[in-house]
Amino acid sequence: MRFHCGRRAGDGLLTFFDDPLPCDQPDSKVVRLKLDFRIAFDELLSDWSGLDVGIGLGVSLASGYPTM
Numbered sequence: 001m002r003f004h005c006g007r008r009a010g011d012g013l014l015t016f017f018d019d020p021l022p023c024d025q026p027d028s029k030v031v032r033l034k035l036d037f038r039i040a041f042d043e044l045l046s047d048w049s050g051l052d053v054g055i056g057l058g059v060s061l062a063s064g065y066p067t068m
Helices: 026-047
Strands: none
Touching: none
């Protein structure tokens, strides 16, 4: 998939919190998941530091009612 900025997306993950089952503080859980992803990715990237890989991580967060 090619985006308007010319970057490629290899894999994606779409996660819903608080739907269909309600949970406490869904926004906090989303932020915690993003931080956990960043920590895990940084650890992985440090292991690959000598391999000269051009890889990055982009995470976006949204809250509220989705429109589908």
